[in-house]
Every structure is written in C-alpha cells, then in structure tokens.
Amino acid sequence: MGAITFGTDGWRTTLEEFTTPRVRMVGQAVATYLADEGLEGPVVVGYDARESSRGFAEELARVLCTNGFDVLLPQRDRPTPLVAHAIVERDLAGGLAVTASHNPPEYNGVKFIPDDGAPALPEVTDAIADRLADPDPLPENEHGTVREVDLVTPHADAAVELVESITGDVDLSGLTVAYDAMHGSGRGTTDALLSSAGASLEGLRCERDPTFGGGAPEPSPENLTELVGVVTDDGGPELGIANDGDADRIALVTPERGFLDENFFFAALYDYLLEDDSGPAVRSVSTTFLIDRVAAAHGESVREVPVGFKWVAEAMADGDALVGGEESGGFTVRGHVREKDGVLIALLAAAMHAEEPIDDRVDRLLAEHGTVVQDKTSVACPDHEKARVIGALEERIPDAVAGTAVEDVNTADGFKLQLADGSWLLVRPSGTEPVLRVYAEATDGDRVDELLGAGEELLEALV
Template sequence: MRKIKFGTDGWRGIIADDFTFDNLRIVSQAVADYVNGQGAGHKGIVVGYDNRFLSDRFADTVADVMIQNGIKVYLAGSPLPTPVTAFAVKVHEAAGAVMLTASHNPPEYNGFKFIPDYAGPALPHITGAIEENIARLQGGAMQGRWTDQEQAVELADVFNTRDAVGKATRQGEPSVAERIIIDPRPEYFEHLEQLVDMEAIRRANLEVMVDAMHGSGVGYLDVMLKKVTSAVKQCRCYRDPLFGGGMPEPTGKTLQDVCKWIQEDEGRLGLALDGDADRFGIIDSSGVYVTPNQFLPLLYHHLITVKGIVGPVTRTVATTHMLDRIAQQHGQQVYETAVGFKYIGQNLLEKGCVLGGEESGGLSIKGHIPEKDGILAGLLAAELVAVHGKRLLAIAEDVAKEYGGQLYSERLDVHTTSGRKQMVLEKLQQFNPAELTGIPVTQRITLDGVKLVLDSGEWVLVRPSGTEPLFRIYVESHRPERIKELSREVAVQIGLDE
C-alpha cells in the first residue's frame, strides 16, 4: 500500500490512482481519531468541497466516517471556497473542518485539507499527529472497520438521498451523530461587508470582471460586487471539473481573457480566484497583471493610512520587503515566516498582525479568519481603486515614492536532476558568501532555504522543492536589471548554472 503523505497543505493525489475512496476513509478516520482524541468530537466537523470531479461524493464519504465515529457533521449543500469552509467553523463553533480540494493543481488531482477550530491552516504538530494516525491505520488498525462499498450504494438506493452513500458502512453500533446540510454564504457575506467599504465601491460604480476559473468561488466575489455595482462582467463563472483544460491558478499568463477585456472595453479592474478561491489574481485597468508582491504593500499602506488599522505585518521569507519599509516608517514590527500560510495565520492569531501575506497570492487581515481568502482580497482591491480614484499601479507608484523607491521582485525556477539536486543541497548548506556582485552580505537567514540580505537592501532566497528536482531562486532589487545579475551569481556559486 502506498504511503499517504499528509503534508503542509493536507493530502493531495491523483483521482483513482492514490486519491481513492478507500484511502479517503483512512485519512478521514485519522482525523476523526485526532478530533475525538482532543475531546472535541461533540462540537462537530464542517465538511466542504470544491468543483472538482467527485468532490461531492468524496465529501459524503468523509461525512460518513465522521458520523460513524460519533462526530456531528455540518455538510456543505453545494461547493464551497476554502475560506468559506474555514469561516463556517466559527459560525458553527465546530471542532474544525475538512475541505475536499486540490486548490490550483491540475484537474486530475483532488485533495483533503484539515482546518482546526481556529479556522486556519493546520500547524505542523497537528498534521504530524494526523500522519501518525494514518500510519497506524495503514499498518492494520483499519482492517475490518468497513464493509464493502457496494452495500453503501445499496443503502443510497434505499434512502434515495445523496448523503446516504456509506450511511452505515462502518461495522458496529449505529451512531447517534447527525448530518446537517449548511449554507454559510449569508453569514460570510455579512462578515465581509464589515471588513470592506462596500459603499465606496458602490459610489465608484466600478467596471469589474470576475474570473472564477471554473472553481468553487463561483457565486461569491461576483455576487457581492453585483450588490453594489451594475457593471460586473463574468468569466469562467461556471463549473468545469477540467478547468477548461488548464490549471485554475490566477497568474498573468492564465488571465489573458481578462486582460483583453480591460484593454478593449476600458474596464477598471479584473479580479480572479483560484480553484478553491483562497488565492487571488488582479489585473490593473491598464490590462497588466498586478503581482501579490505589488498589491500587498498597497493594502498595508491603505489599512494604516485610510482605514486606521495600525499594527505589525507578517510575511513569508519570499515576500517583498516593501512591507518592511512601511512597517518601519509607522513604527511597527515585521514577523518573517517560513513559506506556508499556516505560519502567517499563527502570527495573525498570536501577534496582532493587521495583515499577513505571501508572494504566491494569499492574504488575510485583522478581524478575519487566519486563512488566506481570495474573495476578501478581490473586494479589498476594489475598495482601493474606489477610495483612491486611481488604478492600482498608479497607487503603487505613489506608495513607492513615499517609502523609499520602487522594488522589483521575481522568482526563477531552476530544474535539475535528482542526483545533482543532492549535490546542490550540500553546497547550499555551506553557502555563506561575504558579498554578492561586490555588495556586502549583511544577513544570512535559514528560516526556509537560504536567504542573503545585502547592504543595498536587495535580497536573494534559494529554496529547494520538497518533491521535485527543482530549486526556486527569489530576488528583490531596486533595479530590474539587477534581478538577472543576482540570480545568475547565486546559481553559479551553488552549482545550478550547468
């Protein structure tokens, strides 16, 4: 039996290969054992799912396992974004949630994510405990717990309901736990309206295109904007489990239809969501993609100077230091974390941070759940344009002038071989130069990979992929031409140039 790896963002696999109903029952049982082991089973578990192939059936299976373990289930009645599933944990005061999603991965994948009771990504000690349960169950502890799935299908025919599949597939006494179908949208919408200046968006009557990329964000960002503006266009706002043949990841390359609409019809803003709506993509009124590294400083500046929400900021090691400049000018602290929103969420909860963000397109703010939320990000982008009366990249120029000049960020992915990867890892461990391109190195950070901060304020980060023979080189500089120079210098020194 193939080992199930329950990692940083849960468990992901290829449908019908390793992401099977049998494996799903094992992972679900591992979570049920964890929840009951914490004495929290009586609070219940929220179960959400996205638009992927079989996600609703997978959600039913998870629900069945929880119920047979005496855990009440709050089951989504329709596909939910990950942040909405997380928010439902708070609404129902549940012990946590299971979200069936593979986020922005290709369509042949599905995944399982556990969200604890604080409504954010599970921290390593929690995922570690679940992995231990999985190993125990794969080692034989699961044997005999379940009857044949065909009996579950027969029960489904008898009850004639979607949620009857697997109703009593676990052997033993029937459970008294119940299954409650939920729709958390009303409470979620009401909550976002308290965080976002919807009236400003109404006054501006922005022309906006929303691209849901066929994901479970359909019916959220578009619906909220339609409440306050009559000029909302929709792109890929319907379910397609194949995601149009691509990946549901909002980047400059994947949002060309939105760029074209803005350029041809003079739209003000393009807003996109990934497959489970926890990541955002933004297109400026010029038809240019706005990177998360460009948007996060605008939002932090806006929170402090317009909304009066002053406090520290948290970012990953790979995220722009423009946030640091803003924090320093306002007397606030910066909390740097390893890559992974779980660490950002922890700082939002424990450090009083008003904004947490990462260069890969995740953010959340004070007063919201400690989970990345692309829907909230899109609404805040609309608020910025409405309040400032300028396109986002023009606001970015103003912010750069106020905080010491423009910064340029880029990520370079360098593929290698498995054998060469090990050699580069060994070199990277010892990589501690006194200077790069003639500029003294003032700081070496090993929080996640190796990051070198130069006396000029520029920085370079090298991170190995955990699963592929691949290294990622992140660079930030005050001059765009320096990015290639610095990345080349680092690649040569650690042996990635061949």
C-alpha cells in the first residue's frame, strides 16, 4: 500500500510500481469510499492510449462491478475530460480515468473524479488511500453490470452549445487547422469536433501509438516542432492545435509566434470572454501576472491558488469565476464541468481565431499591459527528499535574487519570491515527477534566464 500515493492529479508512477494487484486495490478503495458515502449510481471508467490502459480499466471495472456498481466503459481510449463530463451529464456516482497524461509510455496512472466532475480534493483522495485493500467481492447475485457507452457525442454537443453561447453560431468554414494528437486519446475526438464545426483539418500524429513515437505526449515547444513548421510555413494552416496524451491540456501554434505561450493564450481567452461577460479569473501561482492586468483593465479580480487543477476548480466554484487555468495549458470556462478540457478549449480557441487572429489580440494586450516572458526548469529531487528540501529552503530565503530585492514571499505552493522590479521566482515540488520546479517571470528572456539560474543555485545547495 505504501507504493500508492495520490499526488497533484491522482496516482501516477512507472509500470514497475503500477501493477494489477495495486490497481485492483485502488478499485476496491474507491468502491468502499462510494459505498461509505452512500453513492449508489453507476461509475464510469475511462482510459488513455497506453498499451496497458484498457486492461487496467477492465480490472477496475471488474472490482467495482463485484462490489455492486454498474460500470460504464468507452468503446476505446478517450480524453479524460469526456469522463468528467459524463459524470455530470449522466448523474453518476463518480469516475476513474486510467492515464499518465503527458508522462512517457513507461508510466501509467489512475485518478478518481467525484460526482461533481471536478478533480478530487485531498480529503477525498486521503479517504480513498485510507481504504486501500485487496478486492472484497459481494455475492454474485449482488454484482453490477459493465457496458460500453458513447462518451463523445454528449460531450461534443455540450461543447458546441457552450461555445455558441459565447460566440454565436460556431462556423469554422474557411478556417484551416493543423491538429497534432501526439498519438494520444484526442485523436478522433478533438479533430472530429473541429471538423464538425466546419474547419478543414490537417492531422499530425493522429494514429494510435502506445509508445507516443518513443517520447512523451507533452505539448511543449520542443515536442511540437513539426506542427510549428507546418503552421509557420507560407500558405500553411491558420492555426495549430495540440493536445497532451489524455487531451485535458492544449497548446496552440500561430503563424506569427509559432508556439504560443500558454500564458498569452490564457490572457487572450480571458480578454475575449470579458467582451460580452463578466467575472473573475482563477490562476495557479505559476501563471502570469498578465492575467491580473487584463482583469484590472475590466474592473475584475483574480484568485491565485496552488498548482493543481483541483485548486483552480475549487476556487471557480467559490467565486463563480468566468475562467480558470494554469500555465501548463489546462483551462475551463464557466458553464462547463470544472475540469481542464483540451477538447472544449480547442473549439473555443478556433472560434476565437476565426473572429480575430489570436496573434492580433495578444499583440494588443502586450502593447497595453507590457511584455512578459516566463520560463521554467527542473532540479532532480527524489520524492522522499522534497519536503526536507522545501523545509530547508524556508530558512534560506534570500533578501535579494539576481541583484533585486525580495519584496514579498508567497507560500501558497512552495515559495514565490516577488521582486522589486515586478519579476518573480517560484520554487515548488512537482506533484507528478521526482523534481523540484523553478519558474520565473520578467520583462525579457535574459532576465528570466538569470532568475532561473539563481533558483537552480539555491536548490542545488540543498538537494
């Protein structure tokens, strides 16, 4: 049981640790938790495109079924946000998604999604962890059923309805989009949604490959060079869209900028939504202050939360936020399930772009609010050492970083040092990998590199 720990977004580890007996223990823990909470409805179990994911999903379904729950499975691997949507749309007791998201193929994972469709908060995952045990089946006459269902159509209908409520009729005819599925579960889902709205699609890596081409399905600049080349080529598609392995995150590529910084897209999305609506934004502590400037220009506010979409989702509910997001490319909007959704946001981004090129909106925002540059790096650190290092860092917070005084220290998630020149440096433990993350934001790239170097030096003395 000690090998099963729930981090930022569920339990995720290498296949050496992610074994069938342990997965079955998680299934039993979820079944016990749901029974203890008096939740008796069906449970949906989704899964991503990894070689082992369907088999693990069937193991979870079997354990839930023998505990008396009816179980719904998709016909094939599908995006995690479709699982979250199905929970709310079908009024289910909850759901599980077998996925390691953007991690390499030697990883897998499982996350529990409660009956509100939002990511599980620690009190829920702690309660599940407390119930880890070998399967304890009921008598056969009390078993539930397992059946396959369509998760795509209801989610697509809801996405179109929501985007139409924001933009008017969704008509992408005349828009050419290059879509990179990165061999993940967005293939046949995100591209199909865009095509159904009228867009002309050019597909990249839209075939299932459980090895993801030998890399990680992480939609980062270095992994999207082909998509960038296609979109920035003269006469190429007008917009590039990529999803990570389970399509809950999105990356955009534009003709002018190539890979579009997720912070810039977040600011552009919020600004676009505020043209005809109102409401605060929720952003993680690692996300740009440009969101705050856009909010202030519209008389709105911003709520800053720790990294992890569960905190974004919780704050969105508390404050009726218009949009919530993270610099890693996870977003959702008011009126949708409170879980990041790279499929819905792909349709919304394309509709935005069809009205006005996203580059033009970003140019306007930067001209009004000032240039920002953000980047991040990682310092290797075993999981069992993270708490010690962060604790030691508390005693070594400097008075200045890279020659600039520290004006404030935010401890919502690790340590965010806000500097006198408006730049900042954040150090926090990763919840999904054995590393410490270092983030920095400033007005130019050289300054960001300087801050990241200072952060690495600070950590390397402690690790």
